[in-house]
Amino acid sequence: MTDSIHNNDANLENENSHLLERIENLIKIGIALSAEKNTDRLLEKILIEAMDLTRADAGTLYLITDEKIGKGRSHLHMAEAAIHGGADVIQLRDKTASSRELYLSACQIRELTREHNIPFIINDRLDIALAVQADGVHLGQEDLPLRVARKILGKDFILGTSAASLQEAIQAEADGADYLGVGPVYEARGTKADAGEPLGLSLISRIRQHCRIPVIAIGGINPENVSDVLKAGANGVAVISAIVSAPDIREATRNFKRALSTAASKNENERYHHI
Numbered sequence: 001m002t003d004s005i006h007n008n009d010a011n012l013e014n015e016n017s018h019l020l021e022r023i024e025n026l027i028k029i030g031i032a033l034s035a036e037k038n039t040d041r042l043l044e045k046i047l048i049e050a051m052d053l054t055r056a057d058a059g060t061l062y063l064i065t066d067e068k069i070g071k072g073r074s075h076l077h078m079a080e081a082a083i084h085g086g087a088d089v090i091q092l093r094d095k096t097a098s099s100r101e102l103y104l105s106a107c108q109i110r111e112l113t114r115e116h117n118i119p120f121i122i123n124d125r126l127d128i129a130l131a132v133q134a135d136g137v138h139l140g141q142e143d144l145p146l147r148v149a150r151k152i153l154g155k156d157f158i159l160g161t162s163a164a165s166l167q168e169a170i171q172a173e174a175d176g177a178d179y180l181g182v183g184p185v186y187e188a189r190g191t192k193a194d195a196g197e198p199l200g201l202s203l204i205s206r207i208r209q210h211c212r213i214p215v216i217a218i219g220g221i222n223p224e225n226v227s228d229v230l231k232a233g234a235n236g237v238a239v240i241s242a243i244v245s246a247p248d249i250r251e252a253t254r255n256f257k258r259a260l261s262t263a264a265s266k267n268e269n270e271r272y273h274h275i
Contacts, residue, residue, distance in 0.1 A: 085253025184219020
């Protein structure tokens with residue numbers, strides 16, 4: 001419990017530091033553009049930056065549990081270790097468990113995530129998500145249509161979906177999705193047989209240009225390539241094997257968070273240097 005409190009304090013400090021950096025960059029924009037005496041462009045840039053402050057920060061780490069590759073560890077164990085390591089979102093994913101087994105696991109993780117104020121998403125099973133009062137559900141292209149799911153869930157329930165093409169992404173946003181899981185970005189069939197061929201970073205860039213909702217990249221992502229993923233336009237990454245198959249889930253999560261934080265700061269600095 002003490003470790004959790006210290007970890008939350010550190011996360012809050014990092015978030016505040018990041019917000020101050022964003023405000024400082026906003027001031028720099030004003031100074032730089034005021035020299036051009038172009039008030040219309042100045043106003044436009046300030047409004048865009050102000051809107052960015054309200055959007056999901058780049059660098060979100062979305063952890064997906066998987067007991068098949070978790071080295072004998074339970075969904076609860078994975079979720080708890082990842083939360084202590086700094087994971088921002090937890091998704092429970094189990095396509096082989098019975099409804100009762102999945103419900104019991106979901107109840108345990110719901111209690112844990114509520115205690116740590118971490119969003120909790122259920123993969124595929126809208127019924128389980130509603131039963132345990134999860135924060136959201138993630139639906140695939142073959143699951144219940146998003147428009148139907150949105151009618152059942154209401155406007156406050158998080159509704160995510162997978163997108164493997166620009167068309168699917170645009171349609172998902174129109175149908176009420178709150179975020180997009182895009183991928184596989186890199187090769188991932190070694191640990192996820194149904195992952196499909198890698199789609200690359202270009203798809204993320206195209207989707208980012210056409211969709212306003214957050215994009216979470218998935219598939220073959222590790223601390224070494226997260227910078228490229230964020231630079232392509234993703235708001236964050238979803239990770240399975242690189243964390244849940246690691247010997248130490250908490251440390252693996254911390255490594256990802258460090259890499260994400262560094263990448264987000266680097267990409268943002270490059271962005272402002274081009275003003």
